[in-house]
Amino acid sequence: MQRPSQSTSPGSRKGKPVSRQVLADHVYEELLESLMDGRLEPGATVSIDGTARDLDVSPTPVREALARLEHTGMVRRVALKGYRVAPVFTREDFAELMEARLAIEPVNARLACARLTPERLAQLEQAVTDLKTAPRGPSFAEFRDYLEADERFHRLIAEQTGNQFMVAAYAALGGQVQRFRLFGGVGITDAENAIAEHQAVLDAMATGDPETAAAAMADHVSKVRGRAIADAPEA
Amino acid sequence: MQRPSQSTSPGSRKGKPVSRQVLADHVYEELLESLMDGRLEPGATVSIDGTARDLDVSPTPVREALARLEHTGMVRRVALKGYRVAPVFTREDFAELMEARLAIEPVNARLACARLTPERLAQLEQAVTDLKTAPRGPSFAEFRDYLEADERFHRLIAEQTGNQFMVAAYAALGGQVQRFRLFGGVGITDAENAIAEHQAVLDAMATGDPETAAAAMADHVSKVRGRAIADAPEA
DNA sequence: CATGTTCAGATCCTATAGGGCAGCCTCCGG
DNA sequence: CCGGAGGCTGCCCTATAGGATCTGAACATG
Numbered sequence: 317m318q319r320p321s322q323s324t325s326p327g328s329r330k331g332k333p334v335s336r337q338v339l340a341d342h343v344y345e346e347l348l349e350s351l352m353d354g355r356l357e358p359g360a361t362v363s364i365d366g367t368a369r370d371l372d373v374s375p376t377p378v379r380e381a382l383a384r385l386e387h388t389g390m391v392r393r394v395a396l397k398g399y400r401v402a403p404v405f406t407r408e409d410f411a412e413l414m415e416a417r418l419a420i421e422p423v424n425a426r427l428a429c430a431r432l433t434p435e436r437l438a439q440l441e442q443a444v445t446d447l448k449t450a451p452r453g454p455s456f457a458e459f460r461d462y463l464e465a466d467e468r469f470h471r472l473i474a475e476q477t478g479n480q481f482m483v484a485a486y487a488a489l490g491g492q493v494q495r496f497r498l499f500g501g502v503g504i505t506d507a508e509n510a511i512a513e514h515q516a517v518l519d520a521m522a523t524g525d526p527e528t529a530a531a532a533m534a535d536h537v538s539k540v541r542g543r544a545i546a547d548a549p550e551a
Numbered sequence: 552m553q554r555p556s557q558s559t560s561p562g563s564r565k566g567k568p569v570s571r572q573v574l575a576d577h578v579y580e581e582l583l584e585s586l587m588d589g590r591l592e593p594g595a596t597v598s599i600d601g602t603a604r605d606l607d608v609s610p611t612p613v614r615e616a617l618a619r620l621e622h623t624g625m626v627r628r629v630a631l632k633g634y635r636v637a638p639v640f641t642r643e644d645f646a647e648l649m650e651a652r653l654a655i656e657p658v659n660a661r662l663a664c665a666r667l668t669p670e671r672l673a674q675l676e677q678a679v680t681d682l683k684t685a686p687r688g689p690s691f692a693e694f695r696d697y698l699e700a701d702e703r704f705h706r707l708i709a710e711q712t713g714n715q716f717m718v719a720a721y722a723a724l725g726g727q728v729q730r731f732r733l734f735g736g737v738g739i740t741d742a743e744n745a746i747a748e749h750q751a752v753l754d755a756m757a758t759g760d761p762e763t764a765a766a767a768m769a770d771h772v773s774k775v776r777g778r779a780i781a782d783a784p785e786a
Numbered sequence: 787c788a789t790g791t792t793c794a795g796a797t798c799c800t801a802t803a804g805g806g807c808a809g810c811c812t813c814c815g816g
Numbered sequence: 817c818c819g820g821a822g823g824c825t826g827c828c829c830t831a832t833a834g835g836a837t838c839t840g841a842a843c844a845t846g
Contacts, residue, residue: 337630338630338631338798338799339799339800340618340799340800341630355607363826363827363828364827364828364829365826365827365828366826366827368827373800373801374800374801375800375801375802375828376611376614376799376800376801376802377799377800379611379614379615379616379828379829380614380615382617383575383615383616383618383619384618384619384621384622385620387619387622387623388622389719393829395572395573395576396573396806396807396808396827396828396829397808397827397828398827398828409715412713412714412715412716413716415714415716415717416714416716416717416720419654419655419658419705419720420654420655422721423654427650436656478647479647479650479651480647481647481648481650481651481723481727482650482654482722483645483649484624484723484724485651485654485655485720485723485724487723488716488719488720488723489716489719489720490720490816492716549617573830574827574830575830575831598796598797598798599797599798599799600796600797600798601796601797608830608831609830609831609832610794610798610799610831611829611830611831611832612829614798614799629839630798630799631798631799631836631837632797632837632838633797633798633838747830754819776834780810785827
């Protein structure tokens, strides 16, 4: 067994026991990254045994990781048939996703605004800065950082609400957004507009006016929806 | 192995292949019911091996079922330590939960109102009727049906939005509500008021006015919050 | 009495084995 | 040429075994 067998070195006595991981956690993260990066295309089957061979583990941790992933909507499971990557978004799916974001994200912005600390504000500013400086080339590897910064901005706002349930509700949506941008045919042609809208949200939150922040977020999500529909006229 | 070995009888040729289940599904439902019913109290450890012995299965399906349950927030996992039932709600947790419901459920009511069919309306009416007729005795077994009808009413509205993401967002909250009512010290002292508010939501939806329905739902959730805080003054 | 140590049981975690089912390919008879 | 039977392979699902780790209690020691 190639178990890491952590802390066999007798020297580091006070080695941080921070959230020790097990194989299933690594498999989960590996699969999640593959899904986010697009290495696993929509509709592709995710074989338990095959994944286990690829990652050089037994099927048991893979099964556990996939059971968790199923709840995120990234993969779907059919009993006795196996797992497969969730199919591509239709335009209706995208409309539903944006409808849900419109219901949740402005509320997040309002709540986050009320309990904003300088430290958290700095994190948001960093995200917007990363958004501006990230390369936006045509290949995926080139705008990977852009998407990551985008998602981070929204996730930070959700976390800053301090409301665990709003975080959970957003998490049920957040992963889907990035996946859609990979496979929905919508690239980042809207980068300039999106950056300006993110900046507007950030400014409103820095000002400290919750209603303005909520309005800015609603405006952003609404415009993202409009641009995506315009960019991807096909099904 | 006591595998069901479905359709070994040669007679039934076209036996319906209705969503074949596996052991992990049964274990999942069994654990979920135990959690909802309160047989598993908050903070109690859920041993993988022990549960496997109780249900007379091997630990593998139990592990898969618990991995799914973890994502619902009903149980928490610590690596190399095991699973335990999520702790009791604090008053802050409850306030957060109601805040999240206030953000989501009125939107659900508005969306559901727009695409209401007679059949779906009948389902909602049935839920309200069940709410009125369900016994409301002091013991859990007596108001189990009441809680079930309550949860069903809200879930139906979420499903009637036709928006899979709103359903997912609500599902992240729905289970928590029932659990809180079991352990939060709040019984169903508010039954009469709650029934009237549900009826108001139903009437508004039947009328077909989305904004009135949303307002009625917001009013209901808001008042539930107020009553719960009044009923449970302790931590 | 307080404190550190040891040990045993329970538990988690992973690997491996085997049963059963579905799809695919080949082969053969019409 | 074509359709079906049969074998083969891959996969899912569950059980079982064994190593690693944690917990709690008994016990020794200052």
